[in-house]
Amino acid sequence: MDKLFHVIEAQQFDRPLLSELFAVTKEMEEVVSRYGSNILSRRLMASLFYEPSTRTRLSFESAMMRLGGQVVTTESAREFSSAAKGETLEDTIRIAEGYSDVIVIRHYESGSARRAAEVASVPIINAGDGPGQHPTQALLDVYTIQKEIGRLDNFKIAMVGDLANGRTVRSLAYLLSKYDGVKIFFVAPRVVRMKDDIKAHLDEHGIEWEEADDLIAVARDVDVVYQTRIQRERFGDRIEDYEQARGKYVIDQTVMEALLESSVVLHPLPRVDEIVPEVDGDPRSAYFRQAHNGLYIRMALLQMVLES
Amino acid sequence: MDKLFHVIEAQQFDRPLLSELFAVTKEMEEVVSRYGSNILSRRLMASLFYEPSTRTRLSFESAMMRLGGQVVTTESAREFSSAAKGETLEDTIRIAEGYSDVIVIRHYESGSARRAAEVASVPIINAGDGPGQHPTQALLDVYTIQKEIGRLDNFKIAMVGDLANGRTVRSLAYLLSKYDGVKIFFVAPRVVRMKDDIKAHLDEHGIEWEEADDLIAVARDVDVVYQTRIQRERFGDRIEDYEQARGKYVIDQTVMEALLESSVVLHPLPRVDEIVPEVDGDPRSAYFRQAHNGLYIRMALLQMVLES
Amino acid sequence: MDKLFHVIEAQQFDRPLLSELFAVTKEMEEVVSRYGSNILSRRLMASLFYEPSTRTRLSFESAMMRLGGQVVTTESAREFSSAAKGETLEDTIRIAEGYSDVIVIRHYESGSARRAAEVASVPIINAGDGPGQHPTQALLDVYTIQKEIGRLDNFKIAMVGDLANGRTVRSLAYLLSKYDGVKIFFVAPRVVRMKDDIKAHLDEHGIEWEEADDLIAVARDVDVVYQTRIQRERFGDRIEDYEQARGKYVIDQTVMEALLESSVVLHPLPRVDEIVPEVDGDPRSAYFRQAHNGLYIRMALLQMVLES
Numbered sequence: 070m071d072k073l074f075h076v077i078e079a080q081q082f083d084r085p086l087l088s089e090l091f092a093v094t095k096e097m098e099e100v101v102s103r104y105g106s107n108i109l110s111r112r113l114m115a116s117l118f119y120e121p122s123t124r125t126r127l128s129f130e131s132a133m134m135r136l137g138g139q140v141v142t143t144e145s146a147r148e149f150s151s152a153a154k155g156e157t158l159e160d161t162i163r164i165a166e167g168y169s170d171v172i173v174i175r176h177y178e179s180g181s182a183r184r185a186a187e188v189a190s191v192p193i194i195n196a197g198d199g200p201g202q203h204p205t206q207a208l209l210d211v212y213t214i215q216k217e218i219g220r221l222d223n224f225k226i227a228m229v230g231d232l233a234n235g236r237t238v239r240s241l242a243y244l245l246s247k248y249d250g251v252k253i254f255f256v257a258p259r260v261v262r263m264k265d266d267i268k269a270h271l272d273e274h275g276i277e278w279e280e281a282d283d284l285i286a287v288a289r290d291v292d293v294v295y296q297t298r299i300q301r302e303r304f305g306d307r308i309e310d311y312e313q314a315r316g317k318y319v320i321d322q323t324v325m326e327a328l329l330e331s332s333v334v335l336h337p338l339p340r341v342d343e344i345v346p347e348v349d350g351d352p353r354s355a356y357f358r359q360a361h362n363g364l365y366i367r368m369a370l371l372q373m374v375l376e377s
Numbered sequence: 378m379d380k381l382f383h384v385i386e387a388q389q390f391d392r393p394l395l396s397e398l399f400a401v402t403k404e405m406e407e408v409v410s411r412y413g414s415n416i417l418s419r420r421l422m423a424s425l426f427y428e429p430s431t432r433t434r435l436s437f438e439s440a441m442m443r444l445g446g447q448v449v450t451t452e453s454a455r456e457f458s459s460a461a462k463g464e465t466l467e468d469t470i471r472i473a474e475g476y477s478d479v480i481v482i483r484h485y486e487s488g489s490a491r492r493a494a495e496v497a498s499v500p501i502i503n504a505g506d507g508p509g510q511h512p513t514q515a516l517l518d519v520y521t522i523q524k525e526i527g528r529l530d531n532f533k534i535a536m537v538g539d540l541a542n543g544r545t546v547r548s549l550a551y552l553l554s555k556y557d558g559v560k561i562f563f564v565a566p567r568v569v570r571m572k573d574d575i576k577a578h579l580d581e582h583g584i585e586w587e588e589a590d591d592l593i594a595v596a597r598d599v600d601v602v603y604q605t606r607i608q609r610e611r612f613g614d615r616i617e618d619y620e621q622a623r624g625k626y627v628i629d630q631t632v633m634e635a636l637l638e639s640s641v642v643l644h645p646l647p648r649v650d651e652i653v654p655e656v657d658g659d660p661r662s663a664y665f666r667q668a669h670n671g672l673y674i675r676m677a678l679l680q681m682v683l684e685s
Numbered sequence: 686m687d688k689l690f691h692v693i694e695a696q697q698f699d700r701p702l703l704s705e706l707f708a709v710t711k712e713m714e715e716v717v718s719r720y721g722s723n724i725l726s727r728r729l730m731a732s733l734f735y736e737p738s739t740r741t742r743l744s745f746e747s748a749m750m751r752l753g754g755q756v757v758t759t760e761s762a763r764e765f766s767s768a769a770k771g772e773t774l775e776d777t778i779r780i781a782e783g784y785s786d787v788i789v790i791r792h793y794e795s796g797s798a799r800r801a802a803e804v805a806s807v808p809i810i811n812a813g814d815g816p817g818q819h820p821t822q823a824l825l826d827v828y829t830i831q832k833e834i835g836r837l838d839n840f841k842i843a844m845v846g847d848l849a850n851g852r853t854v855r856s857l858a859y860l861l862s863k864y865d866g867v868k869i870f871f872v873a874p875r876v877v878r879m880k881d882d883i884k885a886h887l888d889e890h891g892i893e894w895e896e897a898d899d900l901i902a903v904a905r906d907v908d909v910v911y912q913t914r915i916q917r918e919r920f921g922d923r924i925e926d927y928e929q930a931r932g933k934y935v936i937d938q939t940v941m942e943a944l945l946e947s948s949v950v951l952h953p954l955p956r957v958d959e960i961v962p963e964v965d966g967d968p969r970s971a972y973f974r975q976a977h978n979g980l981y982i983r984m985a986l987l988q989m990v991l992e993s
Contacts, residue, residue, distance in 0.1 A: 104419040104478075111720040113750055115743065121456050124472060127423065127449045131476035134421055134447040139750040141743045144453065145760065148737050149955065154914075156955035159962075164740060164954065167977035168747035170720075298462075338472065339457065339464035346467075361475035412727040412786075429764050432780060435731065435757045439784035442729055442755040452761065606770075646780065647765065647772035654775075669783035 073373045075186040076194040079207040079240045084247050091212050093369040094362075100135065101364065107137035112375055115169035116142040117161070118196070119176045124338075125196050125205075129173045132367035138375075141169065147177075159188045166191045171375055174198075192374035200236065206337055207240035209366040210295070213359040217333045218292045223250035227287045229318050230256075230297035230343060232263040237337040238297055242267050246274040253278040254287045258314035260307075261299065284318050288327040296320050296336045296343055320344040325351055335359050381681045383494040384502040387515040387548045392555050399520050401677040402670075408443065409673065415445035420683055423477035424450040425469070426504070427484045432646075433504050433513075437481050440675035446683075449477065455485075467496045474499045479683055482506075500682035508544065514645055515548035517674040518603070521667040525641045526600045531558035535595045537626050538564075538605035538651060540571040545645040546605055550575050554582040561586040562595045566622035568615075569607065592626050596635040604628050604644045604651055628652040633659055643667050689989045691802040692810040695823040695856045700863050707828050709985035710978075716751065717980065723753035728991055731785035732758040733777070734812070735792045740955075741812050741821075745789050748983035754991075757785065763793075775804045782807045787991055790814075808990035816852065822953055823856035825982040826911070829975040833949045834908050839866035843903045845934050846872075846913035846959060848879035853953040854913055858883050862890040869894040870903045874930035877915065900934050904943040912936050912952045912959055912972075936960040941967055951975050 073086065082090065100106050114133040116126055121144045130140045149161045158176070162185045165172055173194045174185055179201035186193040197203040215221050226245070228238045232255055242263075245251050253271065255263045255278065262280070271278050281287050288294060296318075304311035320334055325348050328334070336344055336356040348354050381394065390398065408414050422441040424434055429452045438448045457469045466484075470493045473480055481502045482493055487509035494501040505511040523529050534553070536546045540563055550571075553559050561579065563571045563586065570588070579586050589595050596602060604626075612619035628642055633656050636642070644652055644664040656662050689702065698706065716722050730749040732742055737760045746756045765777045774792070778801045781788055789810045790801055795817030802809040813819040831837050842861070844854045848871055858879075861867050869887065871879045871894065878896070887894050897903050904910060912934075920927040936950055941964050944950070952960055952972040964970050 105421075111751075113721075113747055115747075121453050123451045123453060123456050124469075127451065127473070128476055130449045131421060131423075134449070135419075135476075140449075141746045141750070141756075143739045143743065143760075144451075145737050145739060148739050154955045155957040157962075160955060161740075163973050164976045165743070167973070168744055168751075168980045339462045339468060341463040346465075357471050357475070360472045364476050413729075429761050431759045431761060431764050432777075435759065435781070436784055438757045439729060439731075442757070443784075448757075452759075647770045647776060649771040654773075665779050665783070668780045672784050 073370070074192050075189070076192070076204055076370055076374065077182050077186055078195065078202040079204045079244050082208070082244070087208075087211065087244075087247070090208065090366070090369055090373065091215060093373060094212055094365045097365040097368040097372075100368070105135040105137065108372065109133065109136035109138035109375055112138040112170045113168070114138055114140050114371070115165050115172045116140060117146040117165060117172055117174045118142075118144045119146045119174075119181075122175050122197060125175065128363045129194075129196060129367050132364055132371055135364070136368055136371060138371070158184055162189050162193075171371065194370060194374065202240065203236055204240065205363065205367055205370065206237050207244055208370075209359065209363045210237065210241050210335065210337070211244050212366055213335060213355065213362050214293055216362070217355050217358070218331070221245075221248045224293065225252045225254070225291040226293040226295060227254040227256050227281075227284070227291045228263070228295050228297070229284065231261040231299045231303070231314070232257040232297070233261040234300055234303045235297045238263070238295065239267055241295065242271060246271055246276050251276050254291060255280045256282070256284050256287055256318055258299070258317045260310050260314055284324060285327045288324050289329070292329070292332050294320065294324070294328065294332070294334045296334060296340075298339065298341055298343055315343075318343070320348060322347060325353065328353060381678070382500050383497070384500070384512055384678055384682065385490050385494055386503065386510040387512045387552050390516070390552070395516075395519065395552075395555070398516065398674070398677055398681065399523060401681060402520055402673045405673040405676040405680075408676065413443040413445065416680065417441065417444035417446035417683055420446040420478045421476070422446055422448045422679070423473050423480045424448060425454040425473060425480055425482045426450075426452045427454045427482075427489075430483050430505060433483065436671045437502075437504060437675050440672050440679055443672070444676055444679060446679070466492055470497050470501075479679065502678060502682065510548065511544055512548065513671065513675055513678065514545050515552050516678075517667065517671045518545065518549050518643065518645070519552050520674055521643060521663065521670050522601055524670070525663050525666070526639070529553075529556045532601065533560045533562070533599040534601040534603060535562040535564050535589075535592070535599045536571070536603050536605070537592065539569040539607045539611070539622070540565040540605070541569040542608055542611045543605045546571070546603065547575055549603065550579060554579055554584050559584050562599060563588045564590070564592050564595055564626055566607070566625045568618050568622055592632060593635045596632050597637070600637070600640050602628065602632070602636065602640070602642045604642060604648075606647065606649055606651055623651075626651070628656060630655060633661065636661060689986070690808050691805070692808070692820055692986055692990065693798050693802055694811065694818040695820045695860050698824070698860070703824075703827065703860075703863070706824065706982070706985055706989065707831060709989060710828055710981045713981040713984040713988075716984070721751040721753065724988065725749065725752035725754035725991060728754040728786045729784070730754055730756050730987070731781050731788045732756060733762040733781060733788055733790045734758075734760045735762045735790075735797075736760075738791050738813060741791065744979045745810075745812060745983050748980055748987055751980070752984055752987060754987070774800055778805050778809075787987065810986060810990070818856065819852055820856065821979065821983055821986065822853050823860050824986075825975065825979045826853065826857050826951065826953070827860050828982055829951060829971065829978050830909055832978070833971050833974070834947070837861075837864045840909065841868045841870070841907040842909040842911055843870040843872050843897075843900075843907045844879070844911045844913070845900065847877045847915045847919070847930070848873040848913070849877040850916055850919045851913045854879070854911065855883055857911065858887060862887055862892050867892050870907060871896045872898070872900050872903055872934055874915070874933045876926050876930055900940060901943045904940050905945070908945070908948050910936065910940070910944065910948070910950045912950060912956075914955065914957055914959055931959075934959070936964060938963060941969065944969060
């Protein structure tokens with residue numbers, strides 16, 4: 070198996086690599102419970118964020134520190150290439166690799182992480198590049214499913230909410246297509262249905278899927294409900310469409326009553342009102358545990374790309 | 378004595394807890410003089426600042442590092458709950474506690490620190506919540522008085538300047554009401570006099586107070602002069618009122634001549650022109666020493682809330 | 686030799702101090718190749734940036750961390766002295782020295798670093814003060830010349846581009862005037878020629894210089910070509926002047942063909958289009974190596990000012 074170096078997109082992970090990653094991730098839960106380790110001491114991570122994404126940035130930085138590493142950070146990386154200066158991303162990366170051992174990059178343009186990786190002599194980890202990829206989110210989602218329901222083959226999942234624009238559900242669908250016996254229900258308002266490219270990809274990999282309207286009926290049948298936020302910013306002037314989409318599928322007490330005792334609710338967060346706070350205390354509400362898994366996944370990736 | 382966990386407001390500290398805190402704070406001066414310790418090594422602090430307050434943030438972060446701990450930080454925490462995303466403070470805290478051992482929060486809304494503490498499983502330290510509390514400032518003020526004049530019972534203090542809007546003088550008055558034989562002189566321009574709620578609180582606790590106009594006369598009589606800045610931003614359009622209030626009570630050479638040899642001048646800083654720079658070199662000008670005590674108080678609080 | 690304390694301007698370095706600095710800098714290359722050291726463990730650096738300069742800030746912070754030190758940082762130091770608050774730089778420094786062992790300051794006003802040094806009890810390092818000085822850039826330039834061509838006496842250098850506004854070429858000229866047998870060619874568009882003060886300084890120190898128009902002819906003759914960016918922001922409304930200046934002297938394949946095998950091209954970066962990316966792979970293109978030397982120079986300075 071090739072050693073992991075750059076982490077650019079979810080698709081670069083095959084089943085053996087996912088298994089290895091998840092094994093290391095599980096060890097990381099142990100490491101955190103003893104307040105970290107020193108295995109990355111004297112290693113330095115640069116967080117180059119071209120747009121703020123505080124939750125992702127702090128999760129990566131905490132991951133590095135929990136392993137004994139250090140961090141230099143900016144949320145104004147855009148300043149490098151300001152109008153007056155006009156430096157290319159490639160030049161910025163060549164400079165940043167001079168003072169760091171790994172670069173975590175968040176960029177507003179799709180494909181930026183790949184461009185960075187093409188010139189970098191240190192590992193690049195993609196922390197989201199515009200409408201493109203956000204691989205650590207997809208990886209933590211899959212890890213969470215395995216941890217919560219005990220398996221990645223032979224299970225049923227409902228993807229709910231904004232399936233047209235949601236980067237996370239798209240990446241998750243790609244990753245799940247590597248497993249066997251998965252069935253996906255798409256439960257989305259008409260205006261934000263799952264796009265055809267994903268459906269074609271699933272067909273090609275023999276993954277069963279169907280579109281459904283009745284969230285209660287689906288909830289009775291699945292192991293995982295993956296809820297997502299209807300993203301206001303994607304609707305522009307179409308306020309009516311947004312308002313209609315927004316209220317249509319909400320996880321509330323009624324949905325939780327339909328859900329099996331052994332099933333769980335996930336959400337990439339942040340949430341607005343698509344999951345009511347009243348169900349937060351239900352042990353099947355796994356979205357905060359899911360968020361915490363992001364730390365372990367990022368620790369595992371940092372260790373894997375930096376181990377000599 | 379209950380173990381200290383969340384630090385939300387000055388009033389939660391009673392005399393025994395203040396004594397314990399100040400004893401630990403004194404040890405911290407020793408620790409800093411030997412360039413820090415490692416007692417909080419592998420502990421991680423998250424600075425969640427919803428508005429910039431660079432001096433407070435750097436003081437907390439330095440405190441954590443001087444004890445061997447690490448820090449993840451943001452001055453744009455407001456981005457979590459941006460219009461488009463709409464995440465609640467409670468959700469943000471539940472996520473942040475997944476990657477930190479203590480959260481220092483600065484927020485623009487009164488009561489935010491308490492709301493954070495209600496859901497947090499890690500200690501929350503309030504670094505100022507809007508017009509509400511800024512407990513570490515009040516604690517460092519009281520510590521400074523003890524250190525500079527050697528006692529917290531039986532002394533006289535003048536509070537000067539903007540007593541109506543000043544968060545620090547209000548919190549200080551609350552804390553001093555726990556001690557015996559304290560007398561407070563309020564020396565304020567008419568438009569920014571101390572409010573009745575504080576006066577009532579002092580009466581209730583048997584603390585003597587009076588309003589005075591003549592700063593020189595008061596300076597001759599007190600152990601501590603606590604000067605404050607007239608806050609331009611509180612006056613809105615009332616420029617005339619501001620200009621009148623601003624120049625009325627200034628600490629200059631004349632005031633220093635009136636002051637006893639054993640007395641001191643404090644100020645929460647930043648200052649504008651309510652203390653002239655010419656008196657900075659006077660050994661009784663204790664405001665920079667006071668600012669430095671902030672580091673020791675914050676180190677002591679971090680150690681107390683994190684010790685297992 | 687006096688111990689180095691504040692680092693304010695390039696001129697404070699004489700030849701013996703430069704030699705010592707470069708010897709320590711060379712050791713630092715070794716230190717980085719073994720992933721750092723712990724000699725500055727428990728030392729704390731404060732980065733006070735009154736304007737963003739991400740590349741300089743991250744380089745300093747990485748330098749401190751590679752030596753085992755810790756960092757507190759702000760890019761919004763301007764907030765200290767905001768209109769409403771009005772704190773002086775001197776007061777800010779007196780507070781910041783309470784929680785740090787060395788202060789790296791970037792300011793928009795010329796002379797700020799010197800003002801800071803006048804009140805500070807900890808070392809101040811100037812990371813650029815407006816149109817004034819940026820001494821670590823000048824020092825890394827000289828170090829790079831020594832490293833790339835093996836000597837600082839008896840060589841020829843072409844300074845190309847915006848010589849009127851370029852802070853780096855001016856500082857470099859000052860430093861080179863301390864060496865013997867240096868000849869400088871100024872190759873600049875008419876509107877941004879080197880100013881008379883520098884020419885007079887060089888005359889005074891017996892440094893030969895001449896102005897030249899033909900970059901190819903000069904390239905055939907020199908050991909170092911030091912290219913600089915034409916700074917759009919310096920031209921204001923004079924767009925035509927800018928466009929004319931900008932395209933006049935570009936390092937491309939033709940210039941590289943004229944250049945001697947043993948010569949090198951430097952640039953303080955960022956570049957826009959005054960060096961074409963096609964020549965990046967040429968071993969004589971030394972500008973990224975030059976940028977990396979910034980880390981070693983800053984490590985050396987931090988060690989020298991902090992060693993007890």
